[in-house]
Amino acid sequence: MEALKRANDIRTARAKLKKDLKAGRTNIHGMLLDPPEYVMTAKVFDMLLAVPKYGRVKTNRILNQCRISPSKTIGGLSERQRTELVSLLHR
Numbered sequence: 001m002e003a004l005k006r007a008n009d010i011r012t013a014r015a016k017l018k019k020d021l022k023a024g025r026t027n028i029h030g031m032l033l034d035p036p037e038y039v040m041t042a043k044v045f046d047m048l049l050a051v052p053k054y055g056r057v058k059t060n061r062i063l064n065q066c067r068i069s070p071s072k073t074i075g076g077l078s079e080r081q082r083t084e085l086v087s088l089l090h091r
Contacts, residue, residue, distance in 0.1 A: 013038040018050040029086050032074065040075030044068060044085070062088050
């Protein structure tokens, strides 16, 4: 039961983060450079899709340029991938 409660808490926190990203209240750059614990197992692709003006095509193009698999989690990003992704998103 404890694991189920923890999983639900993580899903709730991620849903709130996605809403904040979509509304512009949270910055994707800061979230990628210093991710909270509950977002470490989330897929980079899903988080980028929550950002306004980033659809599937643009998100896939950015991930390909950074040589990041769409199934890669935020916690699984290397430092190079993280900084390259943030620099591409700043453009």
